[in-house]
Amino acid sequence: MAEAGKIDPMHQFQIEPVFGASWESLGGVSFTNSALWMMIVLGAIWLFMIGGMKRELVPGRWQVAVEGITGFITSMLDTNVGPEGRRYIPWVFTVFMFVLFANLMGMMPFGIVPGVHPFTVTSQFTITGVLAIISFSIVLIVGFWRHGLHFFSLFVPAGTPFVLKLLIVPIEFVSFMVRPFSLALRLFVAMIAGHILIKVFGSFIVSGLNAEGVMGPAIAALSFVFIAGVSALELLVCAIQAYVFALLTSLYINDAVNLH
DSSP states (O other): OOGGGOOOTTGGGOOOBTTOGGGSOBTTBOOBHHHHHHHHHHHHHHHHHHHTOOOOSSOOHHHHHHHHHHHHHHHHHHHHTOGGGGGGHHHHHHHHHHHHHHHHHHHSOGGGSTTOOOOOGGGSHHHHHHHHHHHHHHHHHHHHHHHGGGGGGGGSOTTOOHHHHHHHHHHHHHHHHTHHHHHHHHHHHHHHHHHHHHHHHHHHHHHHHHSSSSHHHHHHHHHHHHHHHHHHHHHHHHHHHHHHHHHHHHHHHHHHHHOO
16 A cells, blocks of 8 residues: 555565564575465465375365366377476476466455455566576476487578578577566566556545545446456466466477477
């Protein structure tokens, strides 16, 4: 909340120490709201996986959900990479689950509990950037480990005339190097944009209810409808962004494995 009673839509993305200034640093490392919510996300994933790994002969809904997601990631890698894609299931599954749960946790209405301030960790470019760098590092390591310097042939389309290679190779190289940035930026922008929009409509509701006359409550009611619609769309975006991140990661791994 900004000064003079105005709502600041960017305040929700501010990283702050959890325990205040007196506990700001513990051994030189600050424990922030971002770190806290990452731990909450990891805890939620752990509970989800533990509850779905009972290996019952007749699986319950929870076990079916876990097995369904695992099968979904396995199918994705089989389709995009081939039989060798199963080696990379642990990372692709991990990044899919983390992004999905982090996105969804940021949408949950925890703010109705006094003193609780929800935080969307995927709205921080540092978080999405680290995930993208890890994925890109796996691609580079696998590519050079399997193909050596022949990995650079990825930037040279087969059958391209020499003159066109002088133009295409730099373009392909820049396109390849920008992958981690675009991978991180896509998720970051999608999360931050939706949360800002919801916050702005929320400020319209507050202003409308405090305004005099008939137009104020009407604007507040219309803004509430918009918030409901945007929230539903955001829930869909949460799943889509997790899928896109995992899908692009598998496609990039395919380039490293098969040089396509």
